[in-house]
Structure formats: C-alpha cells, structure tokens
Amino acid sequence: QVQLVESGGGLVQAGGSLRLSCAAPGRTFSNYHMAWFRQAPGKGREFVAAITWNGSTYYADSVKRRFTISRDNAKNTVYLQMNSLNPEDTPVYYCAASQYTSVLSDYEGYSCWGQGTQVTVSS
Numbered sequence: 001q002v003q004l005v006e007s008g009g010g011l012v013q014a015g016g017s018l019r020l021s022c023a024a025p026g027r028t029f030s031n032y033h034m035a036w037f038r039q040a041p042g043k044g045r046e047f048v049a050a051i052t053w054n055g056s057t058y059y060a061d062s063v064k065r066r067f068t069i070s071r072d073n074a075k076n077t078v079y080l081q082m083n084s085l086n087p088e089d090t091p092v093y094y095c096a097a098s099q100y101t102s103v104l105s106d107y108e109g110y111s112c113w114g115q116g117t118q119v120t121v122s123s
Contacts, residue, residue: 003027004095009117012085016121020080022095022114030073032097036080037107038119040091048093049080050104058104062088085121092116 008020020036035050049069050058057069068081078095094116101109 004097004112004114006093006095006114006117009093009119011120011122014086014121014123016085017081017083018085018119020082020093020095020117020119022078022080024076024097027076028073029076029097032099032112033101033104034069034071034078035096035098035104035110036069036078036093037096038089038091038093039116043091045094045107046091047105047107051078052104060105082119085119087121087123090119090121092118 005023005025006020008018012018031053033050033052036048037045038048039045047060048063049067051069051071059067066084071078095114096110097112098110103109
C-alpha cells in the first residue's frame with residue numbers, strides 16, 4: 001500500500017489561504033486516484049476534492065471555486081490549494097489514495113490514508 005504524509009495545515013484568519021501537500025515517499029502513485037477528505041470532531045468524514053490518475057478533478061459543492069486540487073506525479077505529491085477560507089473549513093484534512101474506486105466522493109473506496117493535518121480558520 002502507498003503510505004501518505006500530509007503537511008501544510010495550520011492557523012489562518014478567515015479569508016486567508018493555505019496549501020496542503022500529500023506525499024508518498026519512495027513510492028509512485030501516478031496510477032492512483034487521489035482525494036482530500038476532512039473530518040470535524042464528532043462528525044463523519046466529508047469529501048472535499050479528488051483528482052483521477054489522468055487529471056480529472058471533482059469538488060464538493062461547499063469548496064467549488066475556492067479550493068483547487070492538483071498533482072505532480074514527478075514529485076509523488078498532490079496538493080490542495082485553499083482560498084477564501086472560512087471557519088467551516090476548520091477540520092482535520094486527510095489525503096487518500098485508491099487505484100480502483102468508482103465513486104471518488106465515497107471514503108470507503110480508498111484504501112490508503114495519511115495521518116491528517118489540522119486546519120484552523122479563525123473568524
């Protein structure tokens with residue numbers, strides 16, 4: 001399985017930006033679908049964005065036109081650029097990878113997960 005490591009979380013004021021990164025050290029994931037999910041305390045894991053192995057992108061309605069997912073296969077890294085952040089964007093963000101899922105927004109289709117990175121947006 002691909003091991004994933006997220007980074008880039010932190011504290012930002014409302015309206016600000018952050019860029020999350022997800023790396024797969026020593027492994028190639030060019031043939032994997034990659035996604036970001038987030039989870040607030042006491043809530044389920046929520047789909048944020050996904051990018052297929054060939055570069056097609058999908059977003060949750062709540063983040064469309066604010067977040068951008070991208071990948072650099074040469075660096076084995078996927079990114080989530082987050083702009084116009086608001087306090088509702090606060091939870092822990094997780095990176096996930098799957099070779100086979102047909103429903104990109106379903107967390108159960110992903111077999112590889114990172115440890116998560118905390119994003120906190122202050123109002």
